Amino acid sequence: MNTSVIRYILGHVLKIEGILMLLPCLTAIIYREQVGFYYLGVALASFALGQLMTFRKPKNFVFYLKEGCVSTALSWILLSFFGALPFTLSGEIPSLTDALFETISGFTTTGASILSSPEAMSHCGLIWRSFTHWIGGMGVLVFLLAIIPMSGGSHINLMRAESPGPSVGKLVPKVKQTATLLYLIYFGLTVIETILLLLFGMPFFDAITTSFGTAGTGGFGIKDNSIVGYAPSLQWIVTIFMILFGVNFNAYYFMLFHNVKKALHMEEVRSYLAIILAAITIIFFDIVRIYDSVFEALTHASFQVASIITTTGFSTADFDLWSQSSKTILVLLMFIGACAGSTGGGIKVSRFVIMFKTVFKEIRSYIHPKSIMKIKMDEKPVEHEVVRSVNVYFITFVIIFAVSLFAISFEGNDLVTSFTAVAATINNIGPGLEMVGPTQNFAFFTDFSKFVLMFDMLAGRLELFPLLILFTPSVWKDAIAEKKKLKKLEKSAS
């Protein structure tokens, strides 16, 4: 394994984090908050460390999928650790475990919080929380690819390890341009949302943090009661943008540069919109009796559906009080998640589309045992390799889910709480039901359970395998053996 290139990438990630942390520093200057100095300190420290790590350029830049996965997983862990430091140092979240939980929840765009009252936080703490969503949404390595010139073509492996979806392709032939395009679309949509929120009367600070939360499909609110306090018009804007950020970004690329028709014909996007529409309709009829007006019921139904399926996790209503069937639909939506290639989490609509088609194919093979049928998506045959990886992904997902559920069951909470806590973290949503419901938080868990949930959040965001590879002994054995061999070679050479 090429360890020096991993070190180099990690160094760059730290440098970028150092630069990005200047945003809370700026906020601290505006609001004249003392806490800002901690952010400045950590920013400088991580930049300095990054500079140190990138000081020596690696001899060869060649790296394969495994290096891509390992550096992605390590980057995210490192990123979260440094991101958590200011919370603990400033004393706003005294326990390091809690701070780590909050930061990982931020970067993985989960939005599960251990804070009972975000309003008690400083402005710079709040903006950093929300900003982690924005950074984590599109991915920090994609950002790295967009700004740092790298030679060789193998860095598609980095993008593949970080971007969600069963098969990651490029929009244009060059990785750098693809990454730049993705970030441009991402940035553009965020700016549009902020402007719209401002136009409809949201204060500037709230508009920015809410946009960050929506764009990354994160869900950290800056108010104790999330989005409830805002006017319905603002809630609708957030609803629409949540849905927009859950769409495969390729669709926007097609809309901007090719033809709108192709974008609208993407099977995944169509299924995604169909699921949303169906869920809203069912929940709307289910809850229309609870609310005063039809409009209010519709607002709440669509907001909650959009919030859950895109794995954002904002809330305008305590859906824990809704009927069992509505709650069940929301829990099911948690697992479906957003489209591949969006900023959302979950298992992804495209995987479900492929899995359903596999089931259909299997049924048909019972009726016509010798029939041959190739699974198609967007009128193109899906390679067997992709189908297989989708199936394996699902199985791995179920295993990790089951193990995590078992691990946190020792807490002695009821099954709904434990189940939805794991579901809400592994799918990067945020709130679950009962004790982890939209009006509650995750603070009551023991440190052990928090670490299990942190692992789930990272695994869910990085699509399981990059993180699992870290726990594969042979990867590390290889790395160590190779290092030793290189040293021996150097010795014999000198």
Added chain:
Amino acid sequence: MLGINLKKTSEKKGLNIIIVGCGKVGVSLVEQLAKEGHAITIIDKNPTKVQEITNLYDIMGLAGNGASYSVQMEAGIESADLIIAVTNSDELNLLCCTVATQVANCAAIARVRTPDYSQESNYLREKLGLAMIMNPELESAREAARILYLPTALEVNSFAHGQAELIKFKIPDGNILDGLSIYNLDQKLPIKILICAIERNGEVIIPNGNLTLTKGDVISVVAPRWKVKAFMTAIGMKNYRIKNCLIVGGGNFAYYLAKQLIHMNIMVKIIELDRERCEELSILLPEAIIINGDGTDQELLKEEGIVSVDSFVPLTGIDEENILLSLYAKQVSTTKVITKIDRANFKEIVSGMDLGSLIYPKYVASEAIIAYVRAKTNSMNSNEIETLYNMFDSRVEAIEFRINEESNVTGVPLKDLKLKDKLLISFINRNGNIIIPSGQDSIQPGDTVMIVTAHKGFHDIQDILR
């Protein structure tokens, strides 16, 4: 807005190129062109191959039939500057290019190998509106023929429309060049030549005046064409004329080579295993002796005179066989050997063996295309690349620039130009006169200038300046 901006930047940095076919030539094109910053989309019928190559290089891949209109549209033919069709089917390549030129305003290069078409390649090129028809075997055969024309050289390339030649040879034991510094070269030799690159112990050196030549160095020399033979005699390298050639394997390469050699009055003998092919060859090449038999059979080779023949060229389809045959020929005789290698894997090992001159048809093909791409990239600029050669396993490039207008390199004595390291101006071609330059000479508009350099990716004559 964004679309326009993007297109502009892509124009500045490189071309949008579509390559159809992930074969040997396709991959080597991708390797080189991706390095030079072009935006490449590759199309192949085999999805696994596409997957493999997109994992290795920063390019986009597409599985499908490259000649189909919809596949080409998906690959972005509308914004492409160039399409290169290098699948293993000539007809498909031609069809790809024809479709592409009809759909979009882009240049097209097709690889066409069959002799049936190659005779009418100019006609095809014109009628189908292609930029270039590439025939790797024909180009390689031409190169092989050039080497056989000057058998003491390892490699012969021609520049400036054949006015100048670049020859590569090894300094033998006891040669007058051994121990001579480049500074003293002019005094010792009656003919003015320029040594532009030296390979010593696996390292390539672009020499300056203080360097001393030693035996075993492989040197590349530039000289006007009519002086080459005189130069070789002057340094005491016995320059015999090759009278006969033994070729093993009767493929297209062998056919093209035989044709060239017969034209040069060299007797050709071809050993081919397949009887039908032998009959075909005997019709196509009535002057050649066609032998039906196994070319890897030692007895047969001896019988056909491998010991006494002037030159030996194994051209079977299997690299390992070619290598073994060459090694055998080198062992039993002093004949001039040219070895053809199809696959570029293990190049370091191959170049370390004593195989005489090496020819990689795959590189011959891709070099010609890359030279075209470079010239096209540069077409907006005033200076154009005429030809480009990769020397010493593409560690050194020889580039011929055409100087169209005045600039800060023209009119200045060469000794006053601040040139980059590892770079040499090897000749100036002024109205067909080859000038081997000294410090007093200067570049003038209208000249073509050849630069030898270890730097990569020169596009403009300005690049030679520090």
